[in-house]
Amino acid sequence: MAEEAVLGYLEKNEEISDSGKFAEEKGINHDEIVNIIKSLNGFRLVDAQDIKKERWVLTSEGDLYAKYGSPEVQLFSAVPPEGITREELQEKLKASIYKIGSTQAIKNKWIEMGKSQVSRKVQHVDDKVRSLLVQIQNGEVISSEDIDALKRRKLISSQMWKGYSVKKGPKYAPKRKKVATDLTRENLQRGDWKELEFKEYNFLAKGQPTEGGCLHPLLKAWLLWSFVSYTYVAVRRQIQMIFLQMGFEEMPTNNFVESSFWNFDALFQPQQHPARDSHDTFFLKEPSTTRRLPEDYVERVKRVHESGGYGSRGYGYEWKREEANKNLLRTHTTAVSSRMLYALAQGPFAPKRYYSIDRVFRNEAVDRTHLAEFHQIEGLICDRGLTLGHLIGVLHDFFSRLGMSKLKFKPAYNPYTEPSMEIFSYHEGLQKWVEIGNSGMFRPEMLLPMGLPEDVQVIAWGLSLERPTMILYGIDNIRDLFGHKQLKMMNAAASLYRRISIRELIASPSVYSSASDVSGEGLSLVFRRWATKKTAGSTKNGRDSLPKNLGVKKFGGERVIPGNIIVRQRGTRFHPGNYVGIGKDHTLYALKEGCVKFERHKLTGRKWVHVEPKEGYEIHPVYASAGAAREMKTAA
Structure with a gap:
């Protein structure tokens, strides 16, 4: 209907000078007219020029006054000719009407306000304010003085109105022809493409917004806006700040290549363990072996593997140095933890809290919850008198700060921790419990050969950075964290960033x-x-x-x-x-x-x-x- 109205009017007239007035005359919604004009302009059936006007509209308060009258007139009408007490007048009117109305009525010299009595000074008044507001509602023009008066009382506000003036375009026709937008396979097979009229490209139209320029959620830096005292923190940086709040210090993790000794043997993991097989580990061809290991420590590790010690029977097998010398891509950052604990044992003991966040590598099949390369988060506390209860409490504190309060713990086996626990968190997207990490207390067979005191315990836990990211962002496939899909995910999930008070942070x-x-x-x-x-x-x-x-x-x-x-x-x-x-x-x-x-x-x-x-x-x-x-x- 709107298209026929526009094209039919231009067939008999030179132009539509104002789309707003045209819509009002035809009884059609102006937004519908605007959409048709834009479409016809794209096909060059019409030429459209912008029209911008500033117009005045009523505020919510102005709407009330236009409907029920101004407060001063309402107050004047509530005062009978013989007068009324202040208390009675206040009971008859709303508090806001009484306050504004009394001020304006006294200013207009309509009433006289005594200590206890209110009386009229005139017997009749006109509600000019209401009349002006009704005129603005009807689109009529009023004087600038009246505009200023209404603006001061915040009864009106300016609004920019946009419309169009329309003339015939170079391809004008009383009726729009049907044009093809795409050349299809069927057009080529039938040969009717020769008779078809194709829509021209509109090079002025905006294309689909690109989704580039986003940072990866695992690496995104934090943004501080101290004016509002809140920090918007992405997952990696958020976890770093949580560790810092809990008093941890970061371990150096700049060596992706590690020796089998620090990655496995120092952790009391036997050399025939399945994890050391090539199916789970990436071994290096060049250089294939390491040359620098602390010999005295190597001998103690060899002894505890073969014959035990420190209350352990060991594994009872022949430990091979050439197996320990093999270089590999580290399978976990616990290799860094073993180095740090060994360095700590070389001096007088002091309690420590360490953490790390970096990449590790596993020769695993890729599926929706596993990758061959991922980030591991690790935390450990080294002190005297630690128990499994301390570990559970620390884990609840750590994950609750991440927003994951639904946790479960399941007994598990690790070669270098006893007791050990798997950590599960409920994934709302998958609607099931998902394993997010592993934890436990380091075994004496691992700690005592390093030289740590016998009464020192170490509680530790590790998890992938990708798993909590999936839970926090509602992602059900870990592969969506990499490639072009993660850009869309980040734009959709931007509102999920946690807000942490700067006071908490600092x-x-x-x-x-x-x-x-x-x-x-x-x-x-x-x-x-x-x-x-x-x-x-x-x-x-x-x-x-x-x-x-x-x-x-x-x-x-x-x-x-x-x-x-x-x-x-x-x-x-x-x-x-x-x-x-x-x-x-x-x-x-x-x-x-x-x-x-x-x-x-x-x-x-x-x-x-x-x-x-x-x-x-x-x-x-x-x-x-x-x-x-x-x-x-x-x-x-």
């Missing part, structure tokens, strides 16, 4: 307790979003017991992102004084490794909060990209 004692201890002043370090051009310091001055707010320092053209703090750097690359703002990730590490000091500016006397790194200080690689690390080393 104010955890495990993050900066060492910095507070060094300062010796009992000061609370709090991040604030504020910056000045050439000053920095505390937003609260006074006694040292008051909280100190870490600010942002800007030197000339040096760009510093809000949320950073001031860190003392050596060298002359930056402004004289060598103060530069660094990112919050770097800052957290600096607060743990550096020395927090509170000083006064030599010229202004204002207090400054900064971190002076130790001798030979470097930003830890987990908190800095390679470029950032080089920049920090240059500054140092």
Whole structure:
């Protein structure tokens, strides 16, 4: 109907000057007319030009006044000729009507408000406000003075109206011809493509939006918006921050190639174990073997495998050094844990909490829940007096922070842990319990040959990064995490990112307790979003017991992102004084490794909060990209 109306009108007239008025005259919805004009314009049957007008519409309050009258008139009508008490008048009207109406009626000199009595000063009034609002509803024009008056009372608001003026196009016809959009196989077979008229390409039309430019959910960096005090964290970074909140420190995992000794033998895993078979492990051809192993430790491991020790009978087989020397792609990051525990045993014992997140490799068949290459998350706690109850409690704490509260534990067997447990979480997409990790307590046959004290226990757990990502994003096929499909998944699942309070993220004692201890002043370090051009310091001055707010320092053209703090750097690359703002990730590490000091500016006397790194200080690689690390080393 709308198409016939537009084309039929243009057949007898030169143009449609205003699509809005045309729709009103024909009794057709304007949106329908607009859609037809756009379609006809694409086929060049008409030429359309935009028309933009500012028009006034009533607010919700204005709608009420247009329907029931203005508050001042409602109040005036409620006052009888003989007058009324204030209490009675308030009972007759709503509180908002009484408040606004009394103000406007007194301003218009319609009523007289005494201490207890309200009386009329005039006997008749016209509701001009309601009349103006009705005129605007009907699309009539009113004076600019009246517009300003209604705007001040927030009864109207401006709205941009868009329409079209339409003329005949170069291919105008009273009726649209049917055109083909695609050349099909049937057209070629029948030969009717010679008579068909094909639709022209519209090179001005917008194509389908590309889904490129997204970061992978496993590697996505976090975004900090300190203005609203919330952090949007993707899975990998979220897990890192959870470990940091729980007081863990990261293990170096930069060696994908590992020896069989650290990957298997040091973990009390027998050499005839099926996992060491080529069907489950990728062995290296070149270099095929390792040359550097701690010989005294190798002998102790060999002895406990062959004949036992430390209360164990061992496996009772002939342990072969050539098997332990084989190089492979590590099958789990527990190989890194064995190295770290051995290094810990070489000095006086101190309790430790370690974690790692990195790639591991398994020679497995690929299906919807398994990949040959994936990321493993590992955490371990080394201390005295640890039990299986501690492990279960830590796992509940860890996974609940990830948003996975439905957990089950099942007894399992691992060569290097006893007791051992498999960890299951309920997957809403698959509607079943999915194994997400393994856990247990490291065996004495593994720990004591390293040199750790007999009363020290280690609880540990490991899981793939992909499994919790699938659960959090509602993905039922692990292969969808890789390739083009994961881009669509990320766009659809962006709303699922957890929001973690910055106070939770930063104010955890495990993050900066060492910095507070060094300062010796009992000061609370709090991040604030504020910056000045050439000053920095505390937003609260006074006694040292008051909280100190870490600010942002800007030197000339040096760009510093809000949320950073001031860190003392050596060298002359930056402004004289060598103060530069660094990112919050770097800052957290600096607060743990550096020395927090509170000083006064030599010229202004204002207090400054900064971190002076130790001798030979470097930003830890987990908190800095390679470029950032080089920049920090240059500054140092």
